[in-house]
Amino acid sequence: MPGAARPTAELPAPLRVPFDDLFWRDEYDPIVETDAELAAIVERADLPALLAALAAALGDPSILEPGLRPPLTLVDTFGHPHGGMTSAQVERGREVALAALVRLRDSGIRSVGILPREQVDAILDFLTNGRAEYWPSLKHELGLAPDKNGAPDFVYADLAGSREFRTLVIGAGVSGIAAGYRLMQAGAPFTIIDEAPALGGTWWKNRYPGVRLDTPTFGYSYSFAQKTDWPHQFAEGGEIHDYLAEVADRAGITERIEFGTRFDSARWDEDASEWVVVLSGPQGTEERRFDAVISALGQLDRPHIPDFPGLETFAGRAVHSQDWDETVDVEGKRVVVIGTGASAYQIVPAVYEQVDHLTVFQRSAPWMIPADNYHERMTDTFDWLQRTVPHYGQWFRLWTLLLGIPGRFHTVTAEEGWSGVPLSVSAKNHEVRESLIARMAEQYRDRPDLLELAIPNYPPGAKRMLRDNGVWAKALQAPQTTVVSTGVGRITAEGVVDGAGVLHEADVIVFATGFKASDFLDGTDVVGRGGVELHDYWAGDSRAYNGITVPRFPNFFLIYGPNVNGVVAGSGHLMIERAAEYAVSAIGELLRRGARSLEVTEDALDRFVSWVDAGNRRMAWGQEYISNWYQNAAGRVVTIWPYTNVEYWAATESIAEEDYTFD
Ligand code: NAP
16 A cells, blocks of 8 residues: 555636526527417416516516415425415416516517526515525525525635645535535535446436436426426436536536545544545555545445345345346346335336236335326426526426425424324324325225235334325236235245245345445544544444534535435435535635634534434434334434424534634
8 A cells, every 4th residue: 555645636727607507598599489379388387486487587576466475385295286376376377477478578588697686585585475584595596696605705726825725525426516516616626536437326326227306306406507408307317317427527527536436444644634545446545645525425325235034045136226237137037126115116116017026025115295297207388488488497496495495394293292193193194194095095996905005004204205106006006016014034045035934936136125324434434533433433323513524523524414314395405515515615714714624512513413303303203113214223313304404504504613623
């Protein structure tokens, strides 16, 4: 192993991106449609987003009549069109939108630039129905707001002078690319490494049949890369991967990624105030020195395969969902899928028609939220609007994010003394349970045996909920499918023996058994101040302030770390971007102060952990009688963020002086 070297990456010129959006369009298509054709488009459009886009394009928020404000009715199960606008509001809204669209056509306006602040505020006031507390986090997403936030407020060269401050980003997935982008904007030197031969992280690894988003596409993109011509309402895995590759290319990040390079360990060198990092790559193992390390490994990186007896004796092909590649052939085969979580629920409907026989081992049935459009393309109307009305796609994205802020917390919040425990946690939760059961009763009307198995024996929201357009029920009822609910007894050369002793023969076993989500940075060794190893410090209970910083681990940051995963509300991208921005802003703070390191205090971490614990204890998933992948072995919820995006935005607004020691 050669001696530790400081990497010699080129200093990038600060990246300048108009409107802080790599997908910004200067000009939109001309409107050539007749009034009648435009009326038909308005009829099918999402009104609040369209009204906002038209007000912005015309520079005339006065079209947003107070009586048209969407009430933002909370969603229990089925979404409310137009944010719950009444039919009278919809009727009037369409008249207003049509008049504005005709005006837009006749004026020939085809572009929109940064708006005056009062106009942005007036439009946000309309869209949020007066919820001003949403605006700062929404302005993080709004390219034409003059006060869009998120980009670093410093240029590296201005602050660093002759000092060299190099950052290692571990992982080139959604989080690593976010960190790379903000570092590029600051013009700060950095290297991204990834163990895989390609970027994309989870979207490169997870290539199993049926892989796609299970949250709406328009909530799943970066604030700084607002693609609007998505083909699907819930994007396919390959579409997300292509998007990430395009973002990295457009930002010039791709050439800064060292592929095939694994992070093994890091040790804080107190004298030099540097991380000595051990990486394994194509050239073997080497030590390199960095001033800061950003872990962008995330929560769902390491597969979990339960230690089933006889696992190694299986004579066929056994594969974890994440390791599925083109060499896995299920055509005409006997296939066993173990697990019924988010991965299984995509794989099973995608393969059941190709196999000879499918056996699904279900330990717990999943709850599913209705999403009839789950496999549908974006509509022609949407496509026309995003091509033609300036910034419409971005307003629609913002509208999607806005609706997601309150999300479905109200359906999963536990009521003190509720009598329906352990099947529900509140009256509202019970109502949701009954409504979802009624939907299942319809889906399984000819199979009461399966209906009984399909109804979860825990409250909605206690585990991650999936999306339902009927394909899961259809696949489970197919003649070639068997659902086993007696558990996995053991595995033999021939297949899987269930808990009742019945052998289910298999050529292929798919472990859709999830990830080691609560073991952050599993398989790595990170030794901080005083020789403390990170996993020893955590002792099985991963904790980080804002999910980002850990006492005794100076200049070390986690993105998508402990307790920042939102499950019934909010945008994961916002959480990820904010953590990346926080890390970059901490680097700026170090440079500004001329300090060598910053370390979060134990007190700040304790406060944060008490806060998120209190939030999680109120939720269905945090109840004592529930077990799920959100928890660690001791039962504490270590992965989930129990509040809204707005609270995370506020928590990460600045590197608070009282929370850190600098030296
Ligand atoms: P998961 O949700 O943890 O599901 C694992 C499944 O395996 C569960 O049904 C679990 O049963 C079962 N299982 C685990 N150990 C078992 C054992 N010893 N015996 C029998 N069954 C066992 O894992 P996942 O489906 O891979 O999803 C993980 C997370 O990844 C998701 O929640 C989501 O956040 C993300 N994801 C997202 C997407 C997407 O956006 N498209 C797709 C896939 C995954 P129990 O429920 O009883 O524990």
